[in-house]
Amino acid sequence: MVYLYAVLAFALIASILAVMYKPLGDYMYGVFTSKDDLFFERWIYRIIGVASDKEQTWKAYLRGVLGFSLMSVLVLYLLQRVQHWLPFSLGFPNVEGPLAFNTAASFVTNTNWQSYSPDVTLGYTVQFAGLAVQNFVSAAVGIAVAIALVRGFARRRSDTIGNFWVDLTRCTMRILLPISIVMAIILMALGVAQNFAGFVDVHTVAGGSQTIMQGPVASQEVIKELGTNGGGFFNANSSHPYENPNMWTNLIEILLMLCIPVALTRTFGRMVGNVRQGYALLGAMTTLFAVGFLAVVTAESFSNDPITGLTGGSMEGKEDRFGIVWSGLFGTTSTGTSTGAVNSMHDSYTALGGMVYMVNMMLGEVSPGGVGSGLYSILVMAVVAVFIAGLMVGRTPEYLGKKIGPREMKMASLYFLVMPVTVVVGVALSFALPFARQSVFDTSLANSGNHGFSEVVYAFVSAANNNGSAFAGLTADTPWLDTALGVAVLLGRFVPIVLVVALAGSLAKQDVVPQTSGTMRTDNRLFVFLLVFVIFIISALTFFPTLALGPLAEGLVA
């Protein structure tokens, strides 16, 4: 019964996405290939001093990405450090150094890991001028990098891969802002809060009194999901009734998270001149998503715990208004898109259900991944898959007509090395360095044993994949975790970006090998299967020992 419900819910989401797939994908294709600037874009280019018709080499493009991001980190850090003196601070004090660094790194990298509790830490100015701005531009940076990589595949014998400033501006102004404005109004209409009322004292039914924070939630909520950011206005994130009051807002928020990553495969297909190539990537993403979703529904519905037998499933940490299916769908979406928003508490899932969310991230966030980052991640994995399997048809492997040689392989191999290494080393150091171990055991961990271990693993997996969700039983606002996770989000974001942009550069320089019947097809079912297998096996092999010590040891019963 629960499966029927799950399949119907999945089908509902899939069919809505199917309807918007072509229009949105084609629209984004137009945005990134158009030669014309809009009038307000011309003003922006004039202010920042960019010649919009001048394309950049991969090195210049990369300098743009890194320079812009570094500046963003500094601005966001400073804003927090001086917030007390800014207007609309709601009286909150300046944020401490490690936490400010952690938050700045987290929002600039599109992670939105929140070591702080937003309701009691940040005023409106930092939320708006700092976090909300980053919610837009960090998402735009991810999309820009993905588009640059796609240009690498699409172009032949080209030294340039586009102009970062143009991509960034257009993505923000033409894609993220318009959708956000429209959807914010719809969310408000459906009951999401939007005001500047500050703190309101209310008397509860039971006669107690409570202080409830109010604020401009709906406007933040949209870009939180649309840009796969995930940093909630409230600590409770999308399980908070102000952020996500009912089934309809829940559905819309899931769709907002998925729409751009999914439709980007169409944009990709259009740009490389074969939409079937995009379908193949989408096929792999969908397969991974569907398997994850069904796994989590299974784990939550059929656990051995006698209480769940009575309630019909493991309902701890889940909102009654969403139930197992819609919590599972939201969680799968959020962990599969690098959003990290939650409408249920992942820490409270069964061991194996929580593991599914971890695995979604461990796969490298490709089901369907964050905005832009999902596309470039799966493209890199496609390069690896093509390399291994392509040899088996007896040719030097090629993907989309580009030969995968030593240089391309170096970029791709380093790419899939970064995230797992960051995670396992991060977790290992947390328990190996004496001061870190002490801090983790004494302060951070509320649970002991395998589950406590899982919480730390989840934190590092979430950080290195720029997801931002948490096994929230962990107290992460400690000097060690603030710093280590801050470093993890930076490594997990920018090392891959450097490799991807470099890869784009070397691909763009190549000529295109014409496709023949001797070419390995990358737009059919066999390739989808292969891609899923390669993504799965690489992360499975890397994380098996870690998972065995955490959720598997906790959840498996002999």
Add this chain to the structure above:
Amino acid sequence: MSTATANDVANDIASDVRNSNNKSMGVMLVKSLPDALRKFDPRNMWHNPVMFIVWVGAAFLTLLAVAQLFSPDDLSHGQPVYFTWIIAIVLWFTVLFANLAEAVAEGRGKAQADALRKTRTTTPAHRVVCYDAENDPDVRGPEKGHGPSSIVEVPSSDLKLGDVVVVEAGDLIPGDGDIISGIASVDESAITGESAPVIRESGGDRSAVTGGTRVLSDRIIVRITQKPGESFVDKMIALVEGANRQKTPNEIALDVLLSSLTIIFLIVVLCINPQASAVGASVSLTVLIALLVCLIPTTIGALLSAIGIAGMDRLVQRNVLATSGRAIEAAGDVTTLLLDKTGTITYGNRQASNFHTLPGVDHDEIVRAAALSSLTDSTPEGQSIVDLARKEGMELDDIEGAKAVPFTAETRMSGLDLPTGERIRKGATSAIEHWVSEEGAGIGQEVLDAMHDRVESVSNAGGTPLVVAEQGANGVVRILGVVQLKDVVKKGLRERFADMRAMGIRTVMVTGDNPLTAAAIAKEAGVDDFIAEAKPEDKLAYIKREQSKGQLVAMTGDGTNDAPALAQSDVGVAMNSGTSAAKEAGNMVDLDSDPTKLIDIVQIGKQLLITRGALTTFSIANDIAKYFAIIPAMFMEQFPGLGVLNVMGLHSSLSAVLSAIIFNAIIIVLLIPLALKGVKYRAKSSEKILGRNLSIYGLGGIVVPFVGIWIIDLFVRLIPGF
């Protein structure tokens, strides 16, 4: 893919391995043992990062095992002392097997190199001092009134580039060079293995000679074209021995992937104990190193260089020498094949297939005239005319006193003058027309039109027209008709070209024929495109055009004027019979001078890449089973729930680890034959090939180790203490 059951897969692998297993494999393994042992030198191991890690692991465990003897309580982690010893020994064997694979591959080349080396012995050379090409091209010497040249005897090793030597019948040719004067039959069996002598002559495309081959008859003057120690044979020896073998781009790319996987697994394994400490568990160093070796791609790491050497070797077996491994890989990537028509697609000789009469001429008349004029013609074409006439019932006798008129380049026709005064001529259309008008006969326009008509229809059908004319005893000249000579397409080529097409390779025929003829033959042979009336520069232009479209082009060539095209092509196969300029320009040399072999070369290139990919896939897929063996073994005691993962039902922690590591070593040896022989390759579309190889090496790679480890465990559990 989905239809393949585990059983099929196992059978397929078994048959692949069996097919590739030659009987002498066991012998070769033993023979190569000394070489394999020599490779244990860490400076040598360093070049193979995957196996180097195993080497370090083995060395470390050996030291640990020794240390455990002295302090068993502190270091043994509660495991029996001999456990570390056994694991260390298995690791040493893993390294040995990898070295053995390489040594065996190299060993096959060594035998060949030794044979070649014998031809390289220093021979006395007759060097010409003051060679005078003008006055004394044949070096008859001053005493006979010729130029100032003289002959001195020097050892062949002293010959320099540009020296001129005289080689007489019975002499070994002292070095690579071009014949600048004379003609000789040469025994090249030392290099090609072909015992029939070949003709080499100055000027033209058969002028190159190779050092170490023997002149059987006549006397030739040779200009040396090699530097000392850089002869063709020297290069061959270096190639087949695999000396200074350079990694190809694809090998480097694969190395990058394998190294990255190795680094990841190294870090993963290093991080296990810190992570385990969080939950109060810990794993012994012995088990950790065993796990590391199981996870890093040792199978492909051990066999990678053997695969490359064996690929080169397979070419050598077919008497093709590649100047680099890169060329073989490029052969696998080729998308366009340029094939010369004559000798490659068709037999060198044309066959008469039809007689076409002109109006007013009796059919028997032309048959008789054509046959008579060919009686004394010993060329295959001439003989085929006689054969065809006989088949049509014509009885032919030699005619006393008839005088044969041989073919000359000037007249471009041949014929027969009969004692009766009759003259018969056959030749190209324009030549006969010329002859007819010269003889002053007024031939009607109608007849000429009819002749052109026949000629054209013959050309259209892909034939070569041979016009037959006759001057009667009375002096009247008549054109009798046209003999149709047909190019005969070699048997089985059509099918091979169809295979090529399935593999995504376009075949292009290059011919000097006119476009009509070319089109007809192209159609008959089933090639995709043709270049008619081709001049060498046309070939070059075509290659450049294809390459600008991103195609990779392979071609064969032998003449000096082929050199630019050979150099431009991605895979240029020079015929050994060709000029040294051609051989320099190409990146492969075919010792048999068989241009059809280009197709084999492409297949060998593909097979090499497929083998590499298949074993990589197999190696990575193996890891799943090894995890399922070792992870429960590491943590089951503390977390009994993990016992669920022990799907193979392995006996104990120790037996699980040992079984996995033994499987890891044994699989290398089992796959050596496959690495050397190459994965079976059939010309099919990429999709079918991929589907097949994925189900065998991907699915098989997952299933085989589960079964293998389980079987090994059945034996390992018998060891006391396990």
